[in-house]
Amino acid sequence: MIPVNHVIVLSLVIFAIGIIGALSRRNVFIVLMSIELMLNAVNLALVGFSSQLANLTGQILALFVITVAAGEAAVGLAIVVAVYRNRHSVNVDNMNIMKW
Amino acid sequence: MNWANLFFDLFAVIVVILSVITITRRNAVHSAIALMMAFVGLAAIYVILGAELLAAIQVLVYAGGVMALMLFVIMSVKSDEQNQVKQTHAQTLIAAFVGVLFVVEIGVTVWMGFLYKNTGALAKSQLAAMGNTEALGTVLFTKFLFPFEVASVLLLAAMVGAIVLAKYKLER
Numbered sequence: 001m002i003p004v005n006h007v008i009v010l011s012l013v014i015f016a017i018g019i020i021g022a023l024s025r026r027n028v029f030i031v032l033m034s035i036e037l038m039l040n041a042v043n044l045a046l047v048g049f050s051s052q053l054a055n056l057t058g059q060i061l062a063l064f065v066i067t068v069a070a071g072e073a074a075v076g077l078a079i080v081v082a083v084y085r086n087r088h089s090v091n092v093d094n095m096n097i098m099k100w
Numbered sequence: 101m102n103w104a105n106l107f108f109d110l111f112a113v114i115v116v117i118l119s120v121i122t123i124t125r126r127n128a129v130h131s132a133i134a135l136m137m138a139f140v141g142l143a144a145i146y147v148i149l150g151a152e153l154l155a156a157i158q159v160l161v162y163a164g165g166v167m168a169l170m171l172f173v174i175m176s177v178k179s180d181e182q183n184q185v186k187q188t189h190a191q192t193l194i195a196a197f198v199g200v201l202f203v204v205e206i207g208v209t210v211w212m213g214f215l216y217k218n219t220g221a222l223a224k225s226q227l228a229a230m231g232n233t234e235a236l237g238t239v240l241f242t243k244f245l246f247p248f249e250v251a252s253v254l255l256l257a258a259m260v261g262a263i264v265l266a267k268y269k270l271e272r
Contacts, residue, residue: 001104016199017199050149051150068251070161071254077266079265080173082266090177
């Protein structure tokens, strides 16, 4: 079997890549994709621990994360479409109308 | 080193390379395709870890549904600025710092975990009696029935919300 440490290290690397992408990119689609990447890293950690501890609860939680991520992607993309209709841009720097 | 470890390392390298490609491409479509392949690689890793049902769901929902939706929206939204504007903003240095900080923080925790040298295996007795899908279904529809129903309501709310938000004009 795969040592759980290897799974966690892989999950960590993917999550860090997701953080850097979400914080540094200007294109809102790539920010959304980075968020999906982070959610997948968390899922990987959950499955790794589920495998390690021989407990299926981790996989159930990963299942719910996938469900919520699908809803989040749909709503997030709808918001992007609505914003694009008003601002004609997908650049996150232009989405500052609610900035305090 | 046995085959499972070898394939885990192979897919891990593939997924990490594709993730880096995802956040560095100028064209969002290229990013989306790289991310789609990364999701398939993650599904392979799930199979290696013994979570076959999650692997199938990963391919169906993520690589199929979410990424198709994302590509749809990327292509329907016309954005010329991705070819002209600088693609990263002033936060890049801070973002890199946060990422490195995260790697160090969790890395130290994981390194402490290495001291225990546990390798762990999925409950052979449980999986021998019934497959991963059946075991997961049994748990999902008994112990986690209420969260399951709540998730379905959440999906309904998300669907209605997405339709209302993306609709061109609401009839009054």
